[in-house]
Amino acid sequence: MSREELITMTRSLIAHGEADTMELADEVVRVPASAYTDPELFELEKKNIFRRLPLMVAPSCELPEPGDYKAMDICGVPLLLSRQKDGEVIAYLNMCTHRGNPLASGTGNASRFTCGYHGWTFKQNGALLGVASPQDFGAIDKAAHCLHRFPVYESAGLIWATLDPKSQLSIPDYLGGYENLLDAFGFKDWTLFAQRTLSGPNWKTAYDGYLDFYHLPVLHKDTFGADFFNRANYFFWGPHQRLSSPSKFAQKTGSDEMLDLSQMSDDELPDDALTQGVWTIFPHISIASFYGGGQRGAMISQLFPGDTVGESYTTQFYVMENQPETEADVKSAHEQFDFLEVVVRDEDYATGKRQHEALQSGLLPEVLFGKNERGGQVFHQWVEKLINASDGDLLDLFAPEQREAAG
Known part of the structure; x- marks a missing residue:
């Protein structure tokens, strides 16, 4: 069933790529700038989101052995x-x-x-x-x-925990089957190659970037290139999202060759093509696939609020299908991971910190999320919904029958 759903998404991306179209939100959404700078709201987010909802606390390969x-x-x-x-x-x-x-x-x-x-x-x-x-x-x-x-x-090579011992919210209910799709990555059999922790701006400022391809050819012109794609279609499972570029092409793993997915049957579609893009787990996880060290890898970014409203920290886990063995493959994997550090630390988060300092002036009343930035729209809507939800509301929001009715 999970592969069928992945194929359906891929066929949708192919169709939009061939038509040179993308799915757009209904309107431009405005978010108060104070959503990023208000210390009282920040404390409420920590209390009602991070200390109440299930959080992905570790990839399974970080704790591979008994003990x-x-x-x-x-x-x-x-x-x-x-x-x-x-x-x-x-x-x-x-x-x-x-x-x-x-x-x-x-x-x-x-x-x-x-x-x-x-x-x-x-x-x-x-x-x-x-x-x-x-x-x-x-x-x-x-x-x-x-x-x-x-x-x-x-599940799916990932570990979740809820920081409320009395929580009645089922973690599988919260995920709503999303973990079954994440299982397509195969993380339960992967290995942890390296990890590090970076300081960042306000947690929502940082997370906005993971939900946005719009900025890629501008902010990352020196790393990804000015001709990089900037369109994304979004798929939703409650507050959890996947964003992927509408295209019929996918890069063949370990090669510069581009595969034309439109010419492949469903059975021929490779797993890594079915999972391309960025997968996010609300409220703080981003998963993106890469290739380095002679094999498939992924960077799992785990984002948490810091001590103050303008601070966050992100642990980047670089997981790989297998531990690289040759000196050349180890070097290649480190180079890939180091490149991603530059992209996030020196481009995304450095920009986010400057943005936060400017917003603290209080002179810009609101920020905008365009029709092409649907992921950010949905993220902020869920943040607002969940910080105002009672414990009973949470059970209703993520009840299995609620998902079935929505489907």
Whole structure:
């Protein structure tokens, strides 16, 4: 079913490419400039979006082995991911149940977690194993002092968690089958080649760029070229989006040769052609395919709000179909990843930071999203909808029957 849906999208892109057309929104949309600069709104976004909705917290290949763990802080919430002996991933609040001290930092492999403050020790599954000097501390019920768990879900080689232990929103319901399409990338069998973290502007300013091909031949004229495409058609699964250029051509993997997809049968369409473009997972993930190091790769960009309204940070994961083996392939993969750093850091995010500084003057009342910028329109509409939604509204918005009615 997922391949059939991918083929349907591809045939639509081919038809628009042959007709030299693109799908347009109904009108130009105006967004208040304060949406990017208002500190109170920013705090509400962190609370009602990032601390309430499912977030893609790691690619599976970042924790490939039993015992692998990852600690991170998201909008003030300390999160600890741990892969169990049976392969399951559990997400914990990274706080010792004695005094709240974080148990782990960074990444590593551990069969248990020991607090560096008083020495309380927890099993890999979060159970309290031992209290230091128990004869002095006093009797407690260990079962009542296990690590607190967050809802977690792993699918398509990606790991999601919800930073609300009491959340009733099903992560699969939130994704609405979108993860089945992402499974076409094959990430569950891929490897993590490299990663880094970049500082960026306001998180929505940064995310706007991932939803926009309009800027490519202008902002990236020195990296992608001034004749690069600037049109995108958009496909939606609730707030999650895919944008891809309307064209009948796709570059053959590992070659400069262009494939004419219109001349291929459905069975002949290659997987990488079916997944070309940018795939976004609301509210903070972008996935784009590339080729380097002699094989398929993808950059997964994981964006989070920073400490203030004008700050964000993005971790870029470069995942590959296989770990490159030869010195030439390793060099080629690094060159591809380094190129993407320049594009994002020196062009996208540098521009976004200048844009944010200008918007803070308060002299521009609103910004525009054209009919050709449908992705940005939909993104901002969902942001506004979700920051104002009650917990009950969330369940209704992402209920399976709601999707079926929309379909």
